[in-house]
Amino acid sequence: MQNKEFVPIDEFSDMWDVLTQEERMYLRENTKIHHFKKNQIIYCEGEEPSHLICLIKGKVKIYKEGTGGRNQIVMMIKPKESFAYRAFLAEERYMTNAATVEATSAYFVPLKVIYEMICSNNKLAFTFIKILSKELGKAHNRTVNLTQKHIRGRLAEAIVNLVEHYGFDDDGVTINICLSREDLANISNMTTANAIRTLSSFVSEGMLSVKGRHISVLDYEKLLKISKIG
Amino acid sequence: MQNKEFVPIDEFSDMWDVLTQEERMYLRENTKIHHFKKNQIIYCEGEEPSHLICLIKGKVKIYKEGTGGRNQIVMMIKPKESFAYRAFLAEERYMTNAATVEATSAYFVPLKVIYEMICSNNKLAFTFIKILSKELGKAHNRTVNLTQKHIRGRLAEAIVNLVEHYGFDDDGVTINICLSREDLANISNMTTANAIRTLSSFVSEGMLSVKGRHISVLDYEKLLKISKIG
DNA sequence: TTAAAATAATGTTTTAAAGCACAAAGTTAA
DNA sequence: TTAACTTTGTGCTTTAAAACATTATTTTAA
Numbered sequence: 001m002q003n004k005e006f007v008p009i010d011e012f013s014d015m016w017d018v019l020t021q022e023e024r025m026y027l028r029e030n031t032k033i034h035h036f037k038k039n040q041i042i043y044c045e046g047e048e049p050s051h052l053i054c055l056i057k058g059k060v061k062i063y064k065e066g067t068g069g070r071n072q073i074v075m076m077i078k079p080k081e082s083f084a085y086r087a088f089l090a091e092e093r094y095m096t097n098a099a100t101v102e103a104t105s106a107y108f109v110p111l112k113v114i115y116e117m118i119c120s121n122n123k124l125a126f127t128f129i130k131i132l133s134k135e136l137g138k139a140h141n142r143t144v145n146l147t148q149k150h151i152r153g154r155l156a157e158a159i160v161n162l163v164e165h166y167g168f169d170d171d172g173v174t175i176n177i178c179l180s181r182e183d184l185a186n187i188s189n190m191t192t193a194n195a196i197r198t199l200s201s202f203v204s205e206g207m208l209s210v211k212g213r214h215i216s217v218l219d220y221e222k223l224l225k226i227s228k229i230g
Numbered sequence: 231m232q233n234k235e236f237v238p239i240d241e242f243s244d245m246w247d248v249l250t251q252e253e254r255m256y257l258r259e260n261t262k263i264h265h266f267k268k269n270q271i272i273y274c275e276g277e278e279p280s281h282l283i284c285l286i287k288g289k290v291k292i293y294k295e296g297t298g299g300r301n302q303i304v305m306m307i308k309p310k311e312s313f314a315y316r317a318f319l320a321e322e323r324y325m326t327n328a329a330t331v332e333a334t335s336a337y338f339v340p341l342k343v344i345y346e347m348i349c350s351n352n353k354l355a356f357t358f359i360k361i362l363s364k365e366l367g368k369a370h371n372r373t374v375n376l377t378q379k380h381i382r383g384r385l386a387e388a389i390v391n392l393v394e395h396y397g398f399d400d401d402g403v404t405i406n407i408c409l410s411r412e413d414l415a416n417i418s419n420m421t422t423a424n425a426i427r428t429l430s431s432f433v434s435e436g437m438l439s440v441k442g443r444h445i446s447v448l449d450y451e452k453l454l455k456i457s458k459i460g
Numbered sequence: 461t462t463a464a465a466a467t468a469a470t471g472t473t474t475t476a477a478a479g480c481a482c483a484a485a486g487t488t489a490a
Numbered sequence: 491t492t493a494a495c496t497t498t499g500t501g502c503t504t505t506a507a508a509a510c511a512t513t514a515t516t517t518t519a520a
Contacts, residue, residue: 064370066378067460074370090363095370118356125355126348132362133320139369140294140304140325146377147419148296151507181468189377191508196469212468212516230297381477411498421478426499442486442498 006033006056009107013054013080015131018123030113035105042084042098049088051108055079058104059166059177062096063186073187074139076101076177078166085111086135089128101179146189153230155198158188159208160227163217171216178213236263236286239337243284243310245361248353260343265335272314272328279318281338285309288334289396289407292326293416303417304369306331306407308396315341319358331409376419383460385428388418389438390457393447401446408443 009031010016010024019027033056036042042053042060060077074096077083087094088111118125145157159175166176179187185195199215202208207223209216217223239261240246240254249257263286266272272283272290290307304326307313317324318341348355375387389405396406409417415425429445432438437453439446447453 064374066374070378072374072377074373086363086366089359090367091360092364092367095367118359119352122349122352122355125352125359128359129319129348129355129362130321132359132366133316134322136316136362136366136369137320137322137325139366139373143304143369143373143376144294144296144302146373147302148300180466192467193469193509194507196467200469422497423479423499424477426497430499 006105009054009109012056012107013082015082015127018127019117019121023117023121027109027113027117030110032108033105034108036100036103038100038102040100040104042100043094044097045094047094049084049094049111051110052082052085052088052114053098054082054107054109056105056107058106059101060098060104061101061183061186062098064096070191071186072189073183074142075135076162076165076187085114085128086132088115089132101177101183149230151188151190151194151198152201152226153228154188154190155184155195155202156223156227158184159215159217160224161187162215163220168217173216173218175215175217180213236335239284239339242286242337243312245312245357248357249347249351253347253351257339257343257347260340262338263335264338266330266333268330268332270330270334272330273324274327275324277324279314279324279341282312282315282318282341282344283328284312284337284339286335286337288336289331290328290334291331291413291416292328294326300421301327301416302419303413304372305365306392306395306417315344315358316362318345319362331407331413379460381418381420381424381428382431382456383458384418384420385414385425385432386453386457388414389445389447390454391417393450398447403446403448405445405447410443 006012008024008028010019010027016024016027036058043049045065055077057079060083061073062075062077062083063071063073066072075083077098084094084098118128146154149157162175162177162179168174169176181195181199182192184199185192188195190198199208199210202223203210205222207217207219207226209218236242238254238258240249240257246254246257266288273279275295285307287309290313291303292305292307292313293301293303296302305313307328314324314328348358376384379387392405392407392409398404399406411425411429412422414429415422418425420428429438429440432453433440435452437447437449437456439448
């Protein structure tokens with residue numbers, strides 16, 4: 001069941017540190033690995049949740065389809081993070097879609113295995129409580145940011161969040177994620193044309209430099225300031 | 231510690247059904263009751279969370295202060311619901327403010343008591359997991375609704391949500407909550423003037439009738455349709 | 461290696477909603 | 491019972507962002 005290329009799931013992400021040796025084995029036995037190409041859909045709104053997914057490598061966007069084909073990205077996932085479990089825990093169907101933004105490998109754990117372990121291991125239950133509480137706080141923040149800030153503030157904040165989440169490449173300035181202008185727009189709640197325009201003005205103001213989809217941050221302080229003022 | 235006017239907290243809200251007899255006693259012994267007048271602030275952004283609050287009677291708004299004095303109401307609380315615990319579970323300070331919208335009584339339970347019980351009672355942990363998961367789903371929905379729908383859709387949706395949450399008075403049409411136009415605007419992400427205007431047009435279109443702050447729903451289907459189309 | 465498609469870039473027009481200003485009606489307080 | 495204040499209601503003006511249109515530039519595929 002385990003792939004020899006990869007370490008076992010319980011050693012990969014520290015969210016499983018709280019498991020007993022027995023539980024770790026149980027988790028390993030029930031974990032499978034799946035691979036996805038770039039821009040592949042992992043799950044869709046309305047489907048029944050079946051697995052917790054823990055990213056090994058690659059990047060994933062979680063988004064909701066809005067009116068008129070405009071999507072809203074509600075969160076971005078990076079390696080070691082898990083997703084696709086919320087709907088199950090709420091006893092709902094998926095309310096979001098998940099798609100890769102680059103080639104991706106991930107552990108798949110049946111949600112009933114997760115459920116059993118949450119029921120028998122308090123510490124794991126608390127791990128989920130904490131993750132969900134933090135996510136809920138972020139979601140409230142995002143709502144206010146996206147509804148009250150102007151275009152420049154929204155894009156600046158989106159870029160700041162990408163920096164904080166994915167960090168920089170070895171050069172120390174290039175953000176370690178490549179997104180289309182459309183995805184950038186869907187994170188910042190604006191049209192693609194406006195994302196392009198606003199990104200260009202950030203470049204001409206000397207805050208960023210852009211090479212295709214690679215964004216480098218030249219003046220982080222200024223970016224932060226714009227993201228706060230709105 | 232208990233007030234004779236009110237039933238014990240564990241009998242009042244069914245979220246405590248999962249507690250053992252011993253835990254119930256422990257909960258009761260540590261619960262106090264507080265009373266608030268209309269428009270009183272219960273807690274503020276930045277404060278250290280100390281108590282879980284369970285509403286006995288009255289209504290509470292949870293809101294974030296936005297730019298330029300415009301607040302965003304992120305949720306409304308009704309009797310039997312609990313709040314003020316998210317920040318504690320996420321090990322953060324409050325990110326929101328809470329204020330009464332009418333005279334309110336509430337149970338106050340120290341969060342360390344809640345923490346102890348979550349750690350010792352898996353079922354209670356799961357209760358919180360489920361509540362948080364559902365809230366997170368709602369928050370994602372709200373984000374998309376508030377960012378993508380137009381004014382009429384946003385207000386219609388806000389009113390639909392109020393109906394679903396608070397229900398009707400005995401007459402079967404008047405929504406069982408009275409909010410200022412400003413609060414209505416702060417739920418639907420618009421200016422007060424636009425809330426007033428849009429509400430008036432809903433009235434002149436025969437969907438609603440309004441007497442001061444009392445809103446009656448005359449054509450729920452139409453309201454629902456507008457809330458969905460945007 | 462050309463064609464087709466997707467993505468990026470820019471200019472122009474339109475519009476939804478904010479901003480502003482002011483009046484009327486209710487409330488609260490002195 | 492005035493006065494002061496808050497809330498509600500409207501009209502007018504401005505503006506931020508969407509919508510639309512068109513042209514480059516990449517990327518992908520045939």
